[in-house]
Amino acid sequence: MHFTDTYLPRRDGVVSSIRTLVRALADRGHPGLTVVPRHPGQTGEPDLMRLRALPCGVADLRLSPWLLHGGAAAGTIAEIAASAPEVVHVHTPGPVGLLGVLTARRLGLPLVQTYHTDLHAYVDAYKVPTRALRGAVRLYAHRLGVPRPPVRPEPAPGGAAPSRQAPAASHRRAALDATNLLLLGDADAVVVPTRAVLDRISLPVPDDRVFLVPTGVAPCRTSPTEVAAFRAGNGIAPTDKVILFVGRVNREKGVDLLINSFAELLAGCPRARLVLVGAIYEPRWLAELLRLVGPAVADRITVIGQQPPPVVAAAYGAAEVLAFPSGTDTQALVLQEAALAGVPAVLVDPVLHRHGPLAGAADCAAPTTTGFAAALLRLLTDPAAARRLGQLAADRAAGHTPERYADAICDVYAHAARRHAQVARRQAEWAGRPGPAQPVGAFGRLSDRGRTRR
Structure with a gap:
């Protein structure tokens, strides 16, 4: 059973990862059922x-309202139980992900x-x-029927208690840490796609339950005819040198850095063209970015929105270099997709560059306008170096x-199955003994913070 709060027609790395996994597991004789939020325009799929x-109201996400009406979960869990699942795999931390945690508890999976x-x-x-995040902590704990974990920012340097004027970011982080404890604390196994996750946060699970498993990616097939059609259909001249961005055209992806860097890069490569492929959820914000760089630069930027896989494959075929300005990604499947198409990439995240699936096979630029522009320009003006890096x-x-x-x-x-069975046996043994029960699970291990061992 897979549980996710994001699914088609949205396209993102989580959706790609889940669909890749479900298909590959089915090919190995392990069919799965995926629980998703209903979305207008969703096409019918088996096992969904x-x-x-x-x-x-955020990034076209849709949330299941079962969280507000807890009784709705009983019927869904009964329907899930009828399919006789053997393992629950949760991919997101929203209401559907929480339902997955609750399902595993109630069905003993x-x-x-x-x-x-x-x-x-x-x-x-x-x-x-922060108030919304704290409210989510209270509601999650209530639906799981467990004590609410404390939501306290980390102590200030020197061990002093945080003041009431502590930065809002520290309060948000504390609320998310509490949410992670509720969702992950009792997990029999936690998968992280790269070490970038563990370099940024501390997961509330010990080492022996954390597994490093990058998502596998299949090549995006295209043809010269499709690539030519893509270029012609989007006004890309034969002499244009294409810098490609694939992903949500949003602020958390570093698109502002990319557009400002492109404006600086044009001085050294006037035939450069920036192509942005991906969903646009903040059109006013993007329009303001394009206004600020001026019409001459904006005319060299092509924005084509979210596209189906064949069009994205043709975009890779048309590109000289992939620009990846995000500092928030934990894996970035587009880096692998571009690599399989032979397209070199420029990143600004040193952790993802070093520990991502390409393991350093990209150019890592300084996260500044000048640094990013210079790295992109080097690959545009040195085709031989670009080919070597792409290979x-x-x-x-x-x-x-x-x-x-x-x-994997x-x-x-x-x-996870072995660990789950061991915990169940231990609980059964303690249930038959006099005295207090042995604490097992999230609230028995609050001080145990793990790092990955693989």
């Missing part, structure tokens, strides 16, 4: 359970979580109110296939 959902997203960076980027990236990405991904996750499921 769609829950009633409402728009939340092993629980696996994948920590796909740097939540701390996202709530900071969107300035999510190295392709070789690295080729090691992360969907098949290997599924095999099967190993995680086996570990």
